[in-house]
Amino acid sequence: MTTKLLTALLLGTSILGSAGVAYADDVTLNIESWRGDDLAIWKDKLIPAFEAKNPGIKVVFAPSAPTEYDAALGAKLAAGSAGDLITCRPFDKSLELFKKGNLADLSALPGMENFSPVAKSAWQTDDGKASFCVPMASVIHGFIYNKDAFDKLGIKVPETRDEFFAALDKIKADGTYIPMAMGTKDLWEAATMGYQNIGPNYWKGEDGRAALIKGDQKLTDKDWVAPYEELAKWKPYLGDGFEAQTYPDSQNLFTLGRAAIYPAGSWEIGLFNTQAQFKMGAFPPPVEKAGDTCYISDHTDIGMGLNAASKNADAAKTFLSWVASPDFATIYANALPGFFSLNSAPVKMEDPLAQEFVSWRGKCKSTIRSTYQILSRGTPNLENETWVESANVINGTDTPEAAAKKLQTGLDSWYKPAK
Amino acid sequence: MAADIRPKRPFRWHIGVFLAPAVLVYTAIMILPLAGTLQLSLFRNIEQHQVFVGLANFRTLFGDPNWSVNFWNALTNNTWFFIIHMLVQNPIGVMLAALLSSPRLRFSAFYRTAIFVPTILSFVIVGFAWKLILSPLWGVAPHLLDLVGLKSLFTPWLGKEEYALTALSLISVWQFVGIPMMLIYAALLSIPEEVIEAAECDGITGMSQFWKIKLPLILPSIGIISILTFVGNFNAFDLIYTAQGALAGPNYSTDILGTFLYRAFFGFQLQVGDPNMGAAIATMMFLIILGGVCVYLFLVQTRLRRYQF
Numbered sequence: 001m002t003t004k005l006l007t008a009l010l011l012g013t014s015i016l017g018s019a020g021v022a023y024a025d026d027v028t029l030n031i032e033s034w035r036g037d038d039l040a041i042w043k044d045k046l047i048p049a050f051e052a053k054n055p056g057i058k059v060v061f062a063p064s065a066p067t068e069y070d071a072a073l074g075a076k077l078a079a080g081s082a083g084d085l086i087t088c089r090p091f092d093k094s095l096e097l098f099k100k101g102n103l104a105d106l107s108a109l110p111g112m113e114n115f116s117p118v119a120k121s122a123w124q125t126d127d128g129k130a131s132f133c134v135p136m137a138s139v140i141h142g143f144i145y146n147k148d149a150f151d152k153l154g155i156k157v158p159e160t161r162d163e164f165f166a167a168l169d170k171i172k173a174d175g176t177y178i179p180m181a182m183g184t185k186d187l188w189e190a191a192t193m194g195y196q197n198i199g200p201n202y203w204k205g206e207d208g209r210a211a212l213i214k215g216d217q218k219l220t221d222k223d224w225v226a227p228y229e230e231l232a233k234w235k236p237y238l239g240d241g242f243e244a245q246t247y248p249d250s251q252n253l254f255t256l257g258r259a260a261i262y263p264a265g266s267w268e269i270g271l272f273n274t275q276a277q278f279k280m281g282a283f284p285p286p287v288e289k290a291g292d293t294c295y296i297s298d299h300t301d302i303g304m305g306l307n308a309a310s311k312n313a314d315a316a317k318t319f320l321s322w323v324a325s326p327d328f329a330t331i332y333a334n335a336l337p338g339f340f341s342l343n344s345a346p347v348k349m350e351d352p353l354a355q356e357f358v359s360w361r362g363k364c365k366s367t368i369r370s371t372y373q374i375l376s377r378g379t380p381n382l383e384n385e386t387w388v389e390s391a392n393v394i395n396g397t398d399t400p401e402a403a404a405k406k407l408q409t410g411l412d413s414w415y416k417p418a419k
Numbered sequence: 420m421a422a423d424i425r426p427k428r429p430f431r432w433h434i435g436v437f438l439a440p441a442v443l444v445y446t447a448i449m450i451l452p453l454a455g456t457l458q459l460s461l462f463r464n465i466e467q468h469q470v471f472v473g474l475a476n477f478r479t480l481f482g483d484p485n486w487s488v489n490f491w492n493a494l495t496n497n498t499w500f501f502i503i504h505m506l507v508q509n510p511i512g513v514m515l516a517a518l519l520s521s522p523r524l525r526f527s528a529f530y531r532t533a534i535f536v537p538t539i540l541s542f543v544i545v546g547f548a549w550k551l552i553l554s555p556l557w558g559v560a561p562h563l564l565d566l567v568g569l570k571s572l573f574t575p576w577l578g579k580e581e582y583a584l585t586a587l588s589l590i591s592v593w594q595f596v597g598i599p600m601m602l603i604y605a606a607l608l609s610i611p612e613e614v615i616e617a618a619e620c621d622g623i624t625g626m627s628q629f630w631k632i633k634l635p636l637i638l639p640s641i642g643i644i645s646i647l648t649f650v651g652n653f654n655a656f657d658l659i660y661t662a663q664g665a666l667a668g669p670n671y672s673t674d675i676l677g678t679f680l681y682r683a684f685f686g687f688q689l690q691v692g693d694p695n696m697g698a699a700i701a702t703m704m705f706l707i708i709l710g711g712v713c714v715y716l717f718l719v720q721t722r723l724r725r726y727q728f
Contacts, residue, residue: 092691100467185578187668189690205502241555243669249556372689380485381690384666384682392670397580413485 027315028058030083032076033301034069041335046081049331050322077102077307084310085263085319088133088303090122091372098125098132104306107131109317111324118206118366122300126374133303134324137332137339141197141297144272145262147279149177153260156364161230164286168237171260179237181259183245184244190231190390191383193263196369198285200226200295205367210403213374215417219408220401228393228400235394243395266357269338273353282356284364300342329352351382378414385410453555453705459698476699490700492671493679494707496584498676501652503588504595509644511592512599513637516628519600520607531604542630546661549590553577576663580672587673591658595651599644606640607633639723646715656681674705 031042042061050059063085070093076082077097086103089092099104106112107130113119115135125132150157150167154176158164171179184190203209203223211217217224239245239253247377254262255275262268264282271282287294305324306316309417329341330348337351340358349355376383389403398406463472515534519527524662537545553560553576561573576586610633618624618632656677658669665687667674682690684697 092689183578184669185575186664189665239556241561241573241575241578244553244575245556245578246550246554249554253556376689377691379690379693381688383689384687387666388668389669391668395578395580395669397670410485 022270026056026058027312028060028284029085029306029316031059031061031085031087031304032069032073032083033063033087033308034063034066034089034219035059035087036063038336039063041371044334045331046328047263049327050319053322054318056351057318059319065167066378077309079141081308082307082309084307084312086305086307086318087136089304090303091302092377094123094133094303095125095303096129098311103132104308104313105132106134106306106317106320109134109320109322109324109363113230114324114326114345116344117299118364118368119300121368121373123303123305133305134320135300135334135342136260136302136304136323138298138300138342139338140266140360141193141299141339142264142266142280142282142284142357142360143197144254144262144280144353146177146260146276147281148257149260149278150281152176155326157281158286159283160285160290161288165233167177172237177260178239178253178258180234180261180263181254182234182238182263183242183250184391184394185246185249187387187391189263189395190248191387192369193265194231194394195386195390196297196371197229197263198230199224199370200297200367201285201287201292202226203370204293205295205365209367209370209373212370213417219411220404225400225404228390228403231390231393232396232400236397238394266338266340266354269351269353269357270336273337273351283351284360294360294364295367296360296364297369298340298361298370298393299372301339317399375411375415378411380410380413382407382411400406436526443462446573456698456701456705459695460702463695464693473635476695478701479696480703486696489671489674489679490703493674493676495576496673496677497653497655499584500655503585504592504652505650507643508562508592508596509599509641509648512596512644512713513603513641515596515600516603516607517633529557531600534600540594542657543661545590545594546658550577550662553586578669578677580669583663583669584673587658587662589664591655594658598647599641602640602644603637610636612625612707639720642715642719642723646712649715650708650712653704676700678703 039061047059047061049246051057060083070089073082073086077100082102086097088097088103094103098105112131112134117128119135119138120131121128123135124131145157149155149171153165153170153176155170156163158167168179171177182189200208202234203212203217208217208223212219220223228366235242239259245253250259250262251268251271253259255272257278259278284294284296304320305311306320310316324343326343326345326347329343329345333339333341333347333349334351337349337354338357340354340361341347347358349358371383371386385407389398389407390396392405393400420462458475461471462468462469463476474538515530518524519531521527524530531605552558555573555575561570564570564573576582614632614636615628618628623631653676655675659673659675659678660681663677663678664675665682666679674693680697680700681687683700684692684694686692
C-alpha cells in the first residue's frame with residue numbers, strides 16, 4: 001500500500017518535474033506545507049489569483065502529511081532539495097530553522113508592515129529584531145453556543161462571569177441540555193479550550209504574558225491561579241463521565257444538539273457549520289465586570305517563510321509580499337472560515353460565525369497562548385504540563401494552587417529569565 | 420596410524436553459507452540498532468554537535484527529579500501492568516486451555532478461534548473499540564450495566580486516575596489471552612495418553628488429575644509464557660498510545676516505559692525530542708528486560724523439571 005502510494009507520488013513528481021521543463025522560461029516556486037487539507041484552495045483559488053497578477057511565476061503547492069512534515073522538511077533542507085517557500089510552524093520549530101540558516105530574514109520584506117507585533121511574534125527571534133516568516137493565519141478562542149437552546153431557555157448571551165455561571169445554572173436546572181461540552185480525557189481540551197481561553201482576561205493578555213517571560217510574574221501569582229479557580233468551578237456543568245470524554249465526543253455532543261455551550265477554537269467553525277442542525281452563536285470569554293477590557297487568545301498558527309537556499313529568491317519574495325497583502329487575506333479567510341488572517345487590514349468574511357469571532361479583535365485585546373513562546377523549551381515542558389494540570393484541576397485531582405505551584409516549580413527548574 | 424590415512428576434513432563452507440543470511444539480517448536489523456542506541460545514550464547534543472558525555476544522561480535520568488519522578492512512575496505502572504497480566508491473563512489462559520482440551524466440549528474449534536481472534540487485531544482497532552465500549556456517552560458498557568440494574572457501578576474508567584491503568588491492562592489481557600491459551604493447549608495435547616491412563620488406574624481423575632499430573636507437565640510452557648509476557652509488557656506502548664495519547668493521562672497514571680521513551684525520544688507537541696535521553700531510557704528498558712530474562716534463564720528454567728516420554 002505504502003509502496004504503491006510512494007510509487008504514485010514519485011511518478012507524480014516526475015511528471016510535475018517535466019511539466020516544469022516545458023515552461024523553462026518561467027520561474028517555478030515550490031511550497032512546502034503540512035496542510036494537505038488546503039490543497040484544493042491553493043490550486044483553485046490562491047495560486048491562480050497570484051499567477052494572474054504575476055505572469056512568469058508559476059507556483060506549485062506540494063504538501064506532505066502533518067505528522068511527517070517536520071522530519072521530511074528537515075531532511076529535504078539538509079539535502080538541498082526543499083521547496084523555495086516553506087510553511088512555518090509557530091515558534092521554536094521555525095526559530096530553530098532560522099538559527100540553522102535554513103530560513104531567510106524577511107524583516108525588510110515589503111508587506112511585513114501589514115502585521116501587528118503580536119502577529120509577528122511567532123516567527124521572530126527572542127529579541128524581536130528579525131522576522132523570518134509572513135504570518136498567514138491565527139485561530140481565536142471563545143465559546144460557541146446553541147442559539148436555539150439559549151432562546152428556548154430565555155438566556156441572553158453572558159458578558160460577565162456572574163452572568164456566565166447564572167446561564168450555566170439555568171441550563172443545568174432545566175436539564176434538557178448538558179450545560180457545557182468539554183472532556184478531560186484528551187487533556188488538551190482542558191488546557192487549550194479551558195485555561196488558555198479564559199486566562200487572558202485574568203492575566204491581561206500580552207502584559208501578563210510578557211511579564212511571565214521576563215520573570216516579573218509567576219504562575220503562582222493571583223492572576224495566573226485565578227483561571228484555574230474558575231476551571232475548577234466548571235466541573236459540575238460538564239456531562240456525565242466527562243473524565244473519559246474525548247475531543248471528538250465533545251464535538252459530537254455539541255453538534256448533535258445535546259449540549260448548550262462549547263468552549264471552542266475558531267477552527268471548529270467549518271466542521272460545525274456542516275454538522276450542526278441548529279443556529280449557533282459565539283461569545284468571547286466573559287469578563288469580571290461589565291465594561292472591563294476584554295482579552296482574547298488570537299493564536300498565531302501558520303506562516304510562510306523563504307528557503308535561504310532558494311535559487312528563485314526574488315520571485316519567492318514577490319510571492320511572499322502577495323501573501324502579506326489584503327488580497328491573499330480575503331481569499332484565504334473566506335476559503336477557510338475559522339482561520340483568520342493576521343493582516344491589519346480588515347478582511348470581509350461571509351460566514352456569520354467567523355464574523356462574530358473576528359469582530360472581537362476590534363473590542364478586545366489580542367494575545368497568544370501563554371506557554372508557546374520561549375517557555376516551552378525545557379524539561380519539563382510547560383505546555384505539556386499545562387495540559388496535565390488543567391485536566392487535574394477540572395477532575396479535582398489537584399487544587400488550583402497545587403497545580404500552579406507544580407507548573408512554576410517545573411518552569412523554575414530550567415528557565416532563568418533574562419534580568 | 421589411522422589418522423595419517425584419514426583425509427583432512429575439508430572446511431565446511433556450507434555452514435557459513437547457510438548461516439550468513441540469518442546472521443546478516445539479524446545483525447543489520449537487531450544488533451546494529453541496539454548498539455547504536457547504547458552508543459547514542461552516551462552522547463549529548465551540545466550546540467548541534469554530538470559530544471561524548473559518559474554516563475551523564477543516566478545521572479540526569481536518575482538524579483534530576485524532572486526525569487526520575489517520571490521514570491519511577493513509568494516503571495511502577497509498567498510493573499503493575501505486568502502483574503495484572505500474570506495474575507489474570509495467564510491463569511485464564513491455562514483455564515481456557517484446560518477446558519478446550521476436555522474431550523467432552525463441543526464446538527471447541529469455534530471457541531478456540533473466537534478467543535484467539537483479538538490477538539491478531541491491530542492495537543489501533545482494539546484501543547478505539549474499547550474506548551467506544553467504555554465511553555460514558557455512547558458506550559455499550561453503561562447501557563449493558565443499566566439493563567441488569569448495576570448502572571451505579573459504572574464510572575468513566577479510562578478517565579479516572581485510580582482505574583485507568585488497570586482498565587487498560589485488562590483490555591490488553593482481553594486481547595492477548597489467546598496466546599497463553601494456544602501454547603498451553605498445545606502442551607496439554609502433547610501429554611501422552613498412557614500417562615493419563617496410568618493416573619486413572621491409580622484413581623487420580625478430574626481436578627486432582629489436572630493439579631497433580633497435567634499442571635506439572637505444562638510448567639515449562641507456563642515458564643515460557645511468563646517470560647514472553649514479561650518482555651511484551653515492558654516493551655508495550657501501542658495500546659496506551661492509542662487509548663490515552665502520548666501524555667498517558669490522566670495525570671500520567673497510565674504512563675509506562677514505552678510512552679515515556681516516546682515522549683523523550685520523539686518529543687510531543689511543543690516538547691522537542693531529545694534522542695540522547697530517549698536512548699538512555701531505551702537502554703534502561705533493555706537492561707530491565709535483559710535482567711528479567713536472565714533471572715528466568717538462570718534461576719527458574721534450570722530448576723524446572725522436564726519429563727521425557
